[in-house]
Amino acid sequence: MEKIAVLGAGSWGTALGFVLADNGHDVRIWGHRQEIIDGINEMHENKKYLPGVELPMTMRGYTSLEEAILGVETVILAVPTKAIREVLQSLEEVATNPLTIVHVSKGIEPDTLLRISEMIEQEMEPAKLQDVVILSGPSHAEEVSRRQPTTVTSSSKNMKAAEKVQDLFNNHQYFRVYTNPDVIGVEIGGALKNIIALAAGITDGLGYGDNAKAALMTRGLAEIARLGSVLGANPLTFSGLTGIGDLIVTCTSVHSRNWRAGNMLGKGHKLEEVLDNMGMVVEGVRTTKAAYQLAEKYDVKMPITQALYDVLFNDVSAKAAVDSLMSRTKTHEMEDLANILGERKN
Numbered sequence: 559m560e561k562i563a564v565l566g567a568g569s570w571g572t573a574l575g576f577v578l579a580d581n582g583h584d585v586r587i588w589g590h591r592q593e594i595i596d597g598i599n600e601m602h603e604n605k606k607y608l609p610g611v612e613l614p615m616t617m618r619g620y621t622s623l624e625e626a627i628l629g630v631e632t633v634i635l636a637v638p639t640k641a642i643r644e645v646l647q648s649l650e651e652v653a654t655n656p657l658t659i660v661h662v663s664k665g666i667e668p669d670t671l672l673r674i675s676e677m678i679e680q681e682m683e684p685a686k687l688q689d690v691v692i693l694s695g696p697s698h699a700e701e702v703s704r705r706q707p708t709t710v711t712s713s714s715k716n717m718k719a720a721e722k723v724q725d726l727f728n729n730h731q732y733f734r735v736y737t738n739p740d741v742i743g744v745e746i747g748g749a750l751k752n753i754i755a756l757a758a759g760i761t762d763g764l765g766y767g768d769n770a771k772a773a774l775m776t777r778g779l780a781e782i783a784r785l786g787s788v789l790g791a792n793p794l795t796f797s798g799l800t801g802i803g804d805l806i807v808t809c810t811s812v813h814s815r816n817w818r819a820g821n822m823l824g825k826g827h828k829l830e831e832v833l834d835n836m837g838m839v840v841e842g843v844r845t846t847k848a849a850y851q852l853a854e855k856y857d858v859k860m861p862i863t864q865a866l867y868d869v870l871f872n873d874v875s876a877k878a879a880v881d882s883l884m885s886r887t888k889t890h891e892m893e894d895l896a897n898i899l900g901e902r903k904n
């Protein structure tokens with residue numbers, strides 16, 4: 559059994575700490591908000607992010623990063639993408655041994671257009687970084703922490719490290735972990751599905767039905783696969799847990815913050831009001847900006863992303879964005895992906 563630090567005491571960090579504690583590990587969860595950490599230590603509950611879940615006694619909260627990572631070899635990085643660099647810089651300062659960093663966040667950094675594993679490699683000195691592993695897939699904290707059956711994927715450039723993380727998290731009762739060596743595909747699928755979930759929430763908010771949602775999910779997956787393939791992902795990854803799997807759960811679950819934010823936008827609320835209301839991270843907003851920039855840079859057609867970008871940042875109404883998608887020039891369903899795959903073969 560291992561001593562493991564979880565950095566980020568939000569919904570996902572707390573739920574993953576819960577799984578690790580269930581698996582017999584000594585879990586140290588670090589957060590920057592004293593009242594959350596006090597609640598975990600004194601009441602065994604994270605009232606703000608995971609209310610109603612009794613946390614195991616073997617899970618201890620820390621506000622000192624130095625103390626949380628003392629004697630630890632594996633660190634789970636579970637903060638929103640926006641906070642990743644800041645937390646890594648603090649980690650770099652206090653780390654005394656090479657760490658395996660398991661990141662579980664779903665985003666791409668706007669402007670640098672880096673995936674999170676690339677940000678980790680950029681911020682951590684090689685002497686303090688053993689391996690980078692990604693844990694991703696269709697998984698809502700609310701269900702995992704109630705021990706409901708969930709499947710995810712562990713991915714790394716070093717498959718031994720991915721398998722080690724598979725063993726740390728795998729729980730025969732409710733948490734099944736697969737492996738996949740396609741780091742790019744796993745990270746791109748996990749990040750970009752949030753864009754489509756925002757769009758699915760918007761069409762639901764506008765009062766459109768299941769046909770519209772099925773269209774968005776299917777054509778959304780096509781544009782995720784187009785961009786992912788250009789970036790070097792294995793297109794098959796997008797038919798797996800971190801592709802279609804995560805797209806399904808995020809577009810259809812009431813737990814999804816991205817779907818809920820989209821739903822409010824579709825009902826006519828302003829973005830700022832929606833984000834204030836949520837009180838938790840809605841990764842899809844920044845990821846839309848990053849994916850829009852990637853689409854421009856690599857000249858990849860991403861009409862749903864582009865329409866959502868206009869709703870979020872150019873004050874285009876949700877209804878006008880749907881109309882613009884429906885009136886696009888006619889096309890062949892598989893044309894673009896077929897071209898990209900053809901180019902990769904040649």
Ligand SMILES: NC(=O)c1ccc[n+]([C@@H]2O[C@H](COP(=O)([O-])OP(=O)(O)OC[C@H]3O[C@@H](n4cnc5c(N)ncnc54)[C@H](O)[C@@H]3O)[C@@H](O)[C@H]2O)c1
Pocket residue numbers: 566567568569570571589590591607636637638639641644645662663664665697698699700837838839841
């Ligand atoms: N919630 C889920 O079910 C779920 C599932 C899979 C993946 N994820 C991903 O996990 C990541 C984290 O999401 P979450 O659901 O835990 O978010 P959350 O909004 O529930 O919690 C975020 C946590 O990060 C903390 N935080 C923010 N900025 C910080 C900083 N600078 N330093 C330290 N802590 C900081 C907040 O205080 C909060 O505790 C996201 O990328 C999300 O997409 C979430």
Ligand SMILES: O=P(O)(O)OC[C@H](O)CO
Pocket residue numbers: 664695696697698752755804807808813814815816817839840841
């Ligand atoms: O609640 P969301 O929309 O951030 O989604 C959480 C997870 O990524 C679902 O797999």
